[in-house]
Amino acid sequence: MRHRKRAGALALLLLIAAAVLAAGPQRSVQVREGKLRQSPSFLGKITADVAYGDRMEVLEETAGWTRVRDGSGRSGWIHASALTEKKVVLKAGQGDVAAGASGEEIALAGKGFNEEVEKTYRAANPDVDFAWVDRMETWTVTPDQAAAFVSAGKLVPGGAR
Amino acid sequence: MKRILILTALAALVLAGCGSVAKMGAQLGQGAGVLTEQQTQSINRSVDVLEKTFEDVTPEQEYYIGRSVAASLLTSYRPLENPVLNGYVNDLGQTLAMASDRPETFGGYHFLVLDSDELNAFAAPGGLILVCRGLVLMCETEDELAAVLAHEVAHVQNRDGLRAIKTSRLTGALTTLSVEGARHLGGEQLRDLANQFDGSIQDVTGTLVNSGYARGQETAADQAARIILERVGYDPLALNRMLQVMAAHWDPKGPGFARTHPSPQDRLADIGGKAAGEADVVDVRQARFAQALGIKR
Numbered sequence: 001m002r003h004r005k006r007a008g009a010l011a012l013l014l015l016i017a018a019a020v021l022a023a024g025p026q027r028s029v030q031v032r033e034g035k036l037r038q039s040p041s042f043l044g045k046i047t048a049d050v051a052y053g054d055r056m057e058v059l060e061e062t063a064g065w066t067r068v069r070d071g072s073g074r075s076g077w078i079h080a081s082a083l084t085e086k087k088v089v090l091k092a093g094q095g096d097v098a099a100g101a102s103g104e105e106i107a108l109a110g111k112g113f114n115e116e117v118e119k120t121y122r123a124a125n126p127d128v129d130f131a132w133v134d135r136m137e138t139w140t141v142t143p144d145q146a147a148a149f150v151s152a153g154k155l156v157p158g159g160a161r
Numbered sequence: 162m163k164r165i166l167i168l169t170a171l172a173a174l175v176l177a178g179c180g181s182v183a184k185m186g187a188q189l190g191q192g193a194g195v196l197t198e199q200q201t202q203s204i205n206r207s208v209d210v211l212e213k214t215f216e217d218v219t220p221e222q223e224y225y226i227g228r229s230v231a232a233s234l235l236t237s238y239r240p241l242e243n244p245v246l247n248g249y250v251n252d253l254g255q256t257l258a259m260a261s262d263r264p265e266t267f268g269g270y271h272f273l274v275l276d277s278d279e280l281n282a283f284a285a286p287g288g289l290i291l292v293c294r295g296l297v298l299m300c301e302t303e304d305e306l307a308a309v310l311a312h313e314v315a316h317v318q319n320r321d322g323l324r325a326i327k328t329s330r331l332t333g334a335l336t337t338l339s340v341e342g343a344r345h346l347g348g349e350q351l352r353d354l355a356n357q358f359d360g361s362i363q364d365v366t367g368t369l370v371n372s373g374y375a376r377g378q379e380t381a382a383d384q385a386a387r388i389i390l391e392r393v394g395y396d397p398l399a400l401n402r403m404l405q406v407m408a409a410h411w412d413p414k415g416p417g418f419a420r421t422h423p424s425p426q427d428r429l430a431d432i433g434g435k436a437a438g439e440a441d442v443v444d445v446r447q448a449r450f451a452q453a454l455g456i457k458r
Binding site: 030031032034042052064079081082107109110111112113114115116117118120121124125127128129130132133136137139140141145146149150152153154155156158 | 218219220221222224225226228229231232233235236240247248251252253255256259262263264265266267268269271272273289303334351352354355358359361362392393394395443445446449
């Protein structure tokens with residue numbers, strides 16, 4: 001009886017290990033606002049928003065683009081430059097940080113030069129005005145606008161690679 | 162005693178930035194039985210931590226550096242309040258950035274025209290790109306303006322701004338946080354980081370405004386710009402044409418580009434110096450270019 005229990009537990013462990021091994025490599029979103037798209041192009045329809053630090057499983061890779069799936073099963077294409085192989089840790093005190101994982105494996109969100117440091121810099125340099133920088137950051141180009149600009153200018157859709 | 166001496170010497174090597182020498186020494190020390198394997202590993206780890214430089218700056222930190230660099234440039238240059246031109250430059254710039262090797266940065270690419278006659282443009286780390294009205298108006302076609310902006314996008318792609326930061330500041334910034342983690346920073350640590358931040362902003366703006374990048378970095382940016390132009394469907398020779406036009410306006414003692422960039426002739430030579438003939442002007446592009454610049458023809 002005891003042996004059977006042990007064998008069952010072992011089988012379960014093996015199954016879990018197999019599932020972990022079968023899963024694709026993991027990446028983290030390293031931009032503030034990531035988008036998943038239907039096709040590997042910036043003109044592809046946006047199907048989901050992903051956030052800084054979100055873990056993604058890699059399903060497929062092609063020139064510059066990665067097809068990923070997040071923890072809740074949403075999948076889509078995202079440009080490889082929005083992803084890092086490091087694990088982005090959003091809060092201190094999480095296991096990996098305590099265990100002293102190296103900088104090659106993890107990146108601490110909000111570390112070093114962050115909003116707080118910018119505040120200190122602004123207090124020390126009152127003549128430096130961030131109003132225009134904040135305004136610039138609100139200027140975005142939607143995929144529809146980009147597509148219209150490309151097609152009106154007889155350019156290559158999606159910047160062919 | 163001997164072991165302590167060796168450890169001290171290796172630590173000094175690490176701090177002096179002679180990482181590989183320290184690693185070699187540690188290896189030898191272990192081989193000779195003076196150091197334990199654990200000590201060797203520990204030394205190698207410290208070397209790895211301290212040798213990291215701008216490559217270990219996360220896109221998030223790059224974003225904060227870029228914001229302050231742009232804001233600090235805007236103390237010497239006034240923004241141009243022209244929604245039509247700024248909108249056009251953003252449409253064009255975004256299209257180019259999307260075709261670069263690094264289309265995604267933490268806060269994205271954003272472009273602003275400066276109210277200045279200078280033939281000059283600046284790429285702050287992370288993708289805040291500022292271009293003087295003088296340089297925009299120097300361009301004769303959308304393809305040439307695309308060449309100007311693609312060159313700036315290439316500096317962001319190559320992280321040239323971050324490379325301008327003195328390694329010692331980044332090492333300091335990175336070690337402070339390896340101790341502190343993301344915990345709320347204490348007053349002293351915050352002051353320390355703020356000093357390194359301030360110095361980093363000065364390093365980058367000083368390079369953008371006064372000293373310029375190395376000639377090799379400019380050549381690399383020109384080469385990357387040409388690839389971006391080609392991917393989007395612009396005439397890659399527009400870069401050569403833009404440099405030829407710039408050569409005609411070139412005042413080696415003038416402000417802006419003349420101080421921070423190699424001469425247009427040198428840049429042309431570095432990218433293979435092909436002389437570009439008359440532009441093959443695409444009417445629809447020329448029409449929107451002229452409209453955005455407020456040129457009546």
